[in-house]
Amino acid sequence: MVKENCGVVGIFSLSGTNVVPMVIDALRALQHRGQEAWGLAIPNKTPLKKLGLVSASSSEFKKISEEYSSSAVIGHVRYSTIGKSNLENAQPLKVKDLCIAHNGTIANVQELANMVGGCSFTPQNASDTLVAAQRLVSLISEKGQMGKALSILKNEMVGSYCFTFISDDNAVYAARDPKGFRPMVLGHKESDDTYVVASESSALSAVGAKLQRDVRPGELIKLSSDGLKTEMFSEDNSRAHCSFEFTYFAHPSSNMEGANIYISRKKIGQFLAKKFPIRDADLVIPVPDSARPAALGYAQELGVLFDEGLLKDRYSKKGPLRSFIEPHQSDRIEINRWIIPIREIIEGKHVVVIDDSLVRGTSSKAIIKALRRAGAKKISMLITYPPIKFPCYAGIDFPSQDELATFTNRKEMTDEELTEMVRKSIGADFLGYNDAENLAAAVGMPMDSMCFTCSSGNYDSLGIAPDFKTRLEMKGE
Numbered sequence: 035m036v037k038e039n040c041g042v043v044g045i046f047s048l049s050g051t052n053v054v055p056m057v058i059d060a061l062r063a064l065q066h067r068g069q070e071a072w073g074l075a076i077p078n079k080t081p082l083k084k085l086g087l088v089s090a091s092s093s094e095f096k097k098i099s100e101e102y103s104s105s106a107v108i109g110h111v112r113y114s115t116i117g118k119s120n121l122e123n124a125q126p127l128k129v130k131d132l133c134i135a136h137n138g139t140i141a142n143v144q145e146l147a148n149m150v151g152g153c154s155f156t157p158q159n160a161s162d163t164l165v166a167a168q169r170l171v172s173l174i175s176e177k178g179q180m181g182k183a184l185s186i187l188k189n190e191m192v193g194s195y196c197f198t199f200i201s202d203d204n205a206v207y208a209a210r211d212p213k214g215f216r217p218m219v220l221g222h223k224e225s226d227d228t229y230v231v232a233s234e235s236s237a238l239s240a241v242g243a244k245l246q247r248d249v250r251p252g253e254l255i256k257l258s259s260d261g262l263k264t265e266m267f268s269e270d271n272s273r274a275h276c277s278f279e280f281t282y283f284a285h286p287s288s289n290m291e292g293a294n295i296y297i298s299r300k301k302i303g304q305f306l307a308k309k310f311p312i313r314d315a316d317l318v319i320p321v322p323d324s325a326r327p328a329a330l331g332y333a334q335e336l337g338v339l340f341d342e343g344l345l346k347d348r349y350s351k352k353g354p355l356r357s358f359i360e361p362h363q364s365d366r367i368e369i370n371r372w373i374i375p376i377r378e379i380i381e382g383k384h385v386v387v388i389d390d391s392l393v394r395g396t397s398s399k400a401i402i403k404a405l406r407r408a409g410a411k412k413i414s415m416l417i418t419y420p421p422i423k424f425p426c427y428a429g430i431d432f433p434s435q436d437e438l439a440t441f442t443n444r445k446e447m448t449d450e451e452l453t454e455m456v457r458k459s460i461g462a463d464f465l466g467y468n469d470a471e472n473l474a475a476a477v478g479m480p481m482d483s484m485c486f487t488c489s490s491g492n493y494d495s496l497g498i499a500p501d502f503k504t505r506l507e508m509k510g511e
């Protein structure tokens with residue numbers, strides 16, 4: 035199985051404005067969804083692809099905007115979960131007259147590859163996006179229409195996907211999977227009559243477009259000189275919005291499914307304070323950056339002092355990056371090394387430290403060590419996400435059980451025993467996890483409309499019974 039969790043954008047200007055500068059800004063506002071590579075595609079041209087952050091190419095923005103000038107464009111930032119971080123695997127990808135950018139996971143990629151004549155898939159050399167694009171193009175040539183092709187492909191394809199496409203006949207398309215695993219929104223910029231679809235509304239804000247609505251799960255949007263057209267390629271009403279987006283992945287300024295991420299995180303902190311009211315704490319600190327609103331919410335709810343006890347170094351090469359989405363463990367360790375405690379705030383205190391998730395335990399261990407070195411008297415760690423016990427096959431990079439901090443090597447454990455095992459391994463004095471009910475209530479969404487598979491192990495929403503593999507087998511490294 036292959037994963038590509040990323041950020042996607044599609045822009046079409048009805049006034050004929052060159053929207054390439056806009057797609058660059060939009061991608062910069064989605065950088066938190068992928069730090070490894072970025073790219074854009076316009077009709078009738080080979081896609082442009084670059085390694086690294088979008089801002090690393092800033093000296094070329096003017097040249098790119100002139101060379102690729104177009105009123106229709108799609109873009110992509112990449113966070114790879116398989117294959118090498120090379121230019122070949124960066125997106126958009128082009129198949130015949132269609133370019134494609136993808137955020138999600140195609141879980142049955144080998145099966146799909148078998149349906150595409152001449153397409154061989156191995157984890158090392160191919161991307162699930164390419165296989166999906168090849169199958170889609172062959173269905174479009176058979177059925178004559180993107181909507182019809184997607185209505186067939188959705189039955190053949192298992193997984194999560196938000197796609198943007200651009201065709202050589204100057205149309206931009208956006209499609210969201212029937213369960214709505216990954217987010218996607220639609221916006222409009224009135225001043226130059228331009229439509230924008232993007233993974234998150236942070237990208238709309240960056241280009242001055244107004245959020246109109248979420249793209250509906252199972253919806254296909256077409257943007258062309260005829261304006262906006264929409265159709266449903268699936269009538270499935272059950273939803274599985276990724277709950278991890280709400281605690282970690284999404285940008286705090288974004289709105290998805292009617293909820294603002296910053297406010298949701300703050301409420302999660304308030305709910306966490308009711309579950310674990312640690313009243314003898316001297317102060318509450320966040321692990322920067324995603325946990326900040328939750329720590330504030332927790333502190334306000336309990337009336338305990340909130341402070342910044344840990345600061346991310348913004349000046350080292352890796353310091354400003356997000357550790358969890360770095361592809362290599364060595365890079366994740368390097369980033370966490372540059373979260374620096376402030377001794378004057380921490381020393382002699384009982385510190386409640388709030389983090390957004392505990393996946394591999396890498397950052398928690400490093401942070402607790404650093405807090406001890408800074409003289410913390412007692413460290414209670416609270417996690418805004420429930421215990422992650424199972425691999426995600428819907429677009430987030432925890433593909434194997436053996437890399438998770440909760441891995442028990444098939445030994446049966448109660449939740450309490452599991453928490454105690456993790457607490458010991460990270461070196462905290464107390465560890466408390468949020469639960470799914472609490473999280474859904476804080477976000478204000480029905481629990482059964484959210485995906486909690488990585489915590490529950492229930493893969494029904496994906497319709498698979500996975501055969502868990504090691505990371506090495508998953509990644510093909």
Ligand code: SF4
Pocket residue numbers: 215275276277278279425426427428429430485486487488489
């Ligand atoms: S398994 Fe977890 S990370 Fe993956 S989509 Fe579901 S909630 Fe999100």
